[in-house]
Amino acid sequence: MKFEALEKLIPEYNRFFTVDEHNERSFELAKKFPEKVRITHEGTSRAGEKIPVLEIGNGSRHALLFGCPHPNEPIGAMMLDTLCNLLVQEENLLKELDYTWHIVKIIDVDGTRLNEGWFSKKDKIESYAENFYRPPGYKQVEWTFPIQYKTLNFQSPLPETKLLMQLIETYQPDFMYSLHNSGFGGAYYYITGDSPELYPHLHSIPKKFGVPLSLGEPEVPFFEHLAPAIFKLFSAKELYDHMAKHTDKDPAEILRMGAGSDEYAERICQTFSLVTEVPYFYDSRVEDQKELEITRKESLLANLKRQKEYLKLLESIMSLAGEYIDKNSPFYFPLQEILETGTDSLKAEENWIHSDEKLNRPATAAEDFDNRNVGDFYRSLSLGMLKRLIKASKETFGPEEKLLKASREADQAFSQQIKGLNENLNYKAIPIKNLVGIQLLTGLYTAKYVQENR
Helix, strand or coil: CCHHHHHHHCCCCCCCCCHHHHHHHHHHHHHHCCCCEEEEEEEECCCCCEEEEEEECCCCEEEEEEECCCCCCCHHHHHHHHHHHHHHHCHHHHHHCCEEEEEECCCCHHHHHCCHHHCCCCCCHHHHHHCCCCCCHHHCHHHCECEEECCEEECCCCHHHHHHHHHHHHHCCCEEEEECCCCECCEEEEECCCCCCCHHHHHHHHHHCCCCECCCCCCCCCCCEEECCEEECCCHHHHHHHHHHHCCCCHHHHHCCCECHHHHHHHHHCCEEEEEECCCEECHHHHCCCEEEEEHHHHHHHHHHHHHHHHHHHHHHHHHHHHHCCCCCCCHHHHHHHHHHHHHHHHHHHHHHHHCHHHHCEEEHHHHHHHHHHHHHHHHHHHHHHHHHHHHHHHHHCCCHHHHHHHHHHHHHHHHHHHHHHHHCCCEECCHHHHHHHHHHHHHHHHHHHHHHC
């Protein structure tokens, strides 16, 4: 079956659905197709909200798919909404793929609700940043699986993580799809291991939907490249060892998190895992391979300098607010995490930059664009959370002078950051249908690959 034929069945989504809307659509689907769709409540969120798990099909293999492992990443939930409808309506699809599908549209429902303010205003960076929320690592569903490695001893999985652990242990999935997405850039992938038969699909599918591959800086420097824009999934152990190599501090004090979902699943049943990262916004420079006159080291150091300046700015504004910061606000924890670990993390990065001789080659335009422009985009997101934290603090403590001053400083910093992005980026917002299409087709071809090869 050529899965591209399903493209015409993807709806023209004009916004992201809320948590409530996704739940309503799931129960409506189960009511309409009771012989095909089963829904169980197998867990609850930190706030006590039930998390529905959909089960579709009766194949001999098991597939586990979950959306919003990071709550600012709702593209996967939209893809799963499409997939659920296709699985019940397209008989050939269920026959082609011999799976029982276990689907959690939104695993972090509490965090996703804190992002809903931009779901219908998805085309502007400013709207996204002003309504953005992402928890620190130790409160992320994706990074709170148990692990004991050297000094890293994390044994506090979130309730949502425990749900995924239960599903992994019960069904031992052959294929697992953790639905992530980036904010800005191009498409790229993480997979369990070298799978060259998949690469033509992974490279051609984004282009079919008008999205470039991300060919600039990887998220972490030690990633194993399997092919352009395709990386081997990495582990918390590898993160630990990389940090230990470049800092004198205990890496566990900087990382403060557990293992990832794929790392845990591989311990249980050697699952083949896939992550398809697609962005909301892109600029054609994300794939420009032209060599520049500056070195990659110089480009990385320029971004490091900006990050240090940003850290000082964040610390200054948080200090202005003083004792009137609401430490119970969900926006407090990720910002405090940046302040507590940022200096050590940046020091480790600086040590790596100065010690890696491979960085003396010319930087590509894509790499420099990531360092000089995309870095500014991501800094705007935490400035947006800072604004939300100060607003929440004013609601808690009232119009204290310290908070009012901090609010003015945060507003000014945010406005300047957005102004700079609008001046230096030639960005476009990608239609949701296209992003759903990339994740859908990639997932289906990978599921078929796993079925035929593992």
